């Protein structure tokens with residue numbers, strides 16, 4: 001009872017905070033039509049509190065409202081609906097990880113700290129922890145009963161994440177047809193990278209739920225442990241890519257006189273792109289091919305490291321190829 005009231009209280013604070021912040025938000029001044037809008041610049045796009053063109057506060061407010069209404073109803077009716085609560089826990093966790101990602105990005109790129117994102121992150125973390133502590137939500141029986149829904153979310157995450165990673169790589173090569181990335185193209189790539197992050201968040205949240213159905217068995221399985229290692233690489237690489245490469249994407253140029261200035265950035269982009277692609281496919285293959293569990297963790301890790309080295313060498317070779325072509329352009 002007291003836990004339900006705390007959840008209601010925190011979600012209400014969250015809603016009031018987002019309402020207040022939405023009200024005081026200052027609309028950016030509209031410039032002349034001929035001028036490129038500020039949001040078409042990658043750094044401005046990252047600094048704005050938008051996620052896939054939706055203000056993060058609205059996403060958080062929607063989530064908090066749903067939690068408030070659902071728990072209000074649970075309190076009034078006195079009913080126990082663990083399946084609904086598990087759905088709300090999933091929603092709260094997704095919002096919390098979205099805000100965490102945005103907070104890391106904003107702190108790493110922006111010169112002025114955004115307290116609003118941090119405050120929302122704290123509220124959503126408390127909310128997630130409170131819902132997590134509701135009785136029976138991490139019970140393996142409930143998690144097994146709802147496995148099909150978590151698998152559905154896992155596969156949706158796979159579509160967005162792996163699909164986005166492939167699209168991003170194809171786009172980069174398409175945009176490099178003229179040996180240069182423009183601001184507009186950089187913003188498009190930032191949007192796709194947000195799609196990938198959303199996919200990864202879905203995969204992590206649903207993945208934890210799937211693992212909790214039988215944690216001991218999963219944690220003894222070398223295929224699963226190797227999958228977690230590659231997920232770690234995908235996550236870290238994704239954060240570094242978003243922090244250090246995506247904001248400077250428009251500086252990528254293979255044209256004479258420009259390529260020398262940003263050689264380090266171009267190498268980082270090609271290395272991070274290769275690591276992303278090979279790691280996403282490694283996780284996918286490890287998840288799908290059951291017989292891989294006959295190999296030890298060390299064998300799987302060695303194969304992954306060799307694959308990584310080969311792909312990074314391939315990425316750097318491709319960069320060299322573009323440099324040669326760019327000289328002739």
Ligand code: HEM
Nearest residue numbers: 151154158203204207208210211218231234283284287288
């Ligand atoms: C890049 C991230 C990830 C990708 C691409 C991925 C991919 C997949 C795929 C394709 C499946 C098979 C679904 C099926 O059998 O129909 C799967 C299952 C599963 N995933 Fe993930 N996953 C990712 C992250 C995670 C994370 C972070 C966890 C745990 C924290 C996790 C835990 C599981 C579990 C427990 C299963 C079901 C059991 C199994 O067959 O191994 N996954 N995943």
